[in-house]
Amino acid sequence: MNAPKFYRDNRESCDFDRALSLTGYGRFHYETTAACCLSILVVGFQNGLSAYIFPPARCELNLSSYELGFLNVAFLGGSTISCFIWGFLADNQGRRKILIFTHLINALITVLCSLSPYKNVLIVCRLSSGFLIGAPGSLVYTYIAEFHPPKLRFTSVCLCGMFFVAAWLLLPIIAYFILPLDIKYNFRNIFAITPWRVFLLILAIPDLLVGLWFIRLPESPKYYMARGYPKKALAVLQKMYSANYGKCREFFPVKNIISEVNSGIKNNEVVITGKTARVLKEILQQIKRLFRAPLLVKTTLTTGIMFCNMFGLFGLGLWLPEIFIKFQRYETLHPNTTITLKDLSSLPLITNQTCQPSFDQSVIINTVSTGLTALIFNGICCWVATKVSSKNMTLVLSVIGGISAGSIYWLRSATQNLIVACIFQSTIMTANLSITSIVVELFPTSVGGIAVCLVICVGRTGAAISNIVFAYSMDKKCELPIFVVAVFEILAGVLCLMVPKEKKPLNNEDDNNTETYKKNNYEITTLSNKIADN
Incomplete structure (x- = not known):
């Protein structure tokens, strides 16, 4: 569908991807990418740490190979259960909220796991960690991509993905310095401190930091557009522009965004699903x-x-x-x-x-x-x-x-x-x-x-x-x-x-008529500020 005439003649009104490109690339993207890379690093830590804590934990808790395998299954089972749940919640509550919640709670779970002297608590903690870490494991890629214009999205996602691999390199390096330490303390069988537990405590630190880091970052502007809040999306884009160029937000050239809404539109009224x-x-x-x-x-x-x-x-x-x-x-x-x-x-x-x-x-x-x-x-x-x-x-x-x-x-x-x-x-x-x-x-x-x-x-x-x-x-x-x-x-x-x-096909395989598909799924209209307020 061709863009309206005012879009071609007036930069103040443009589609979302064009507006995103006009924010430039600078300090805001560096910070956001760094936070997302740290998040993926934490995901990699949680997925790979069992290979390093279980051998010493086996001695302390007298675990069999079957019990070690069950701990791995508990973590993977938790992440499998949550696979669709976090995506659904993120589409309704926002990516940022879910990322903050899961990282902060998982940091607390990891601390509890590191201190508890009971194997049953260890199993519950690993199950909970798997459930929680499933959120950043998938949502971070969506979150970072939605801050980048189309030509940079794949690069940003690949960069984050490399930090998952980097986590499997850093884990043995951390273990090299921590696990050989001679530390053994048990306080009345309430909590214990041994090298592998210190190892877990250290891995909880980046989890906590990245959760706090996401608090200072904004919600994805594309999420706001999908939910029908163009004014909020525009405010995020203005913030990005200001951080990247060092100018006041008011200088951002876009004042109105042409929104792509996946819903029915009747009589110029936008219905958000x-x-x-x-x-x-x-x-x-x-x-x-x-x-x-x-x-x-x-x-x-x-x-x-x-x-x-x-x-x-x-x-x-x-x-x-x-x-x-x-x-x-x-x-x-x-x-x-x-x-x-x-x-x-x-x-x-x-x-x-x-x-x-x-x-x-x-x-x-x-x-x-x-x-x-x-x-x-x-x-x-x-x-x-x-x-x-x-x-x-x-x-x-x-x-x-x-x-x-x-x-x-x-x-x-x-x-x-x-x-x-x-x-x-x-x-x-x-x-x-x-x-x-x-x-x-x-x-x-x-x-x-x-x-x-x-x-x-x-x-x-x-x-x-x-x-x-x-x-x-x-x-x-x-x-x-x-x-x-x-x-x-x-x-x-x-x-x-x-x-x-x-x-992949450019349009829906179930629709034989291209124009019908576009009309049903990519109907483009201008969202006025009045409609956004409603």
Whole structure:
């Protein structure tokens, strides 16, 4: 639809993306991006910390491998349950409010988790953390993108995504300095302080800081536009302009925004669709569309790929430090002998008398190496992604990750295991990021958001199942879950071969008439200040 004449002739009235571009790029975007990157870093911390706190916690609380796996499942289960809830609340209450609430409450939960001497409390805390951290894990990308003009949105989201990978590098570095400390204090069995608990307390600090940081940041202007508050959106854009250019807000050239409203408009009256019942109904209708032709095949393929990917990433990925520890124990018990993965199953079960309360420094160095390799590899693939399709990248990375996982069975030295672990972690983490791009390309805009939520939800379910498999097998047949991961990752590559080549349609697939689609979904009108006040 062509813009009205006054939009072409008068800069004071323009659409939202044009108004957003006129705010410039400067101090406001630097601060907002920094806050969102810190938020994603916290998400990465919460997703990966179990690999470092559970081995020492196992000694202190006398946990079995099954109980360690159940703690992982509790966290992943919490994030799976909340997958759609936070998106719904953010669309009705605002992104900023949800981000503030979840970060501050999760910081308190992490502190409680670090002090409690009871394993049941630890399980409840990890379940709660998974539920809460699911909000910034998905909403931050939406929040940061809505402050950037179209040409910069993908770059801002990619930058935030790299901090999730960076978290897996920083975790072992922090653990390197904290876990070897000789700290042991128990106050009347009410709260305890040990190195792994101090480690948790330190990780609660950025959670608290980023929650407070979001308080000083504004709500997304695009959210205000979607809710029918152009005056509030304009106020945010003026603030952005003032911060970026160092000028008074009154100098912002836009005085009126042409709004894109996804609702019916009759007699110049704007009707905003914001009722809870209607939103819930729309969500259910969107989900049903994903499981009907012509989207059913795409939904099946993308959810299958993500399930296989996260089965390996949060299965073998989280248990790699435990495997390093097992190799180390075998070398201690059987010096000058060749180690195989099958030999690890012959190790005596770890008890309170035999386990070590902290990582050996060599294990920490190994995990730092895998994290650093993953970060560098991810940066390289971000550049390669501009040359090849997301489908082909995911295919290649999944197959390489699967082969590297299966090869662990035939390795004979700690150095060989480290090299393969670096390859696996790098390829699977990068493939995980590229799968979302496949979803964005395949699905219509009208169901793109709910499709991403569904794919992530199914992926987290795969992550939870994989931790159950590892928990049951690590002490008895630790080679079994390794081969299962290898099969699933190669299967993800095979599924990529079946993904259609076409990109997402520009309009709704259910509407055969383009003009009808535009009229029903992208009706453009000028929202006057009087209507906004109402």
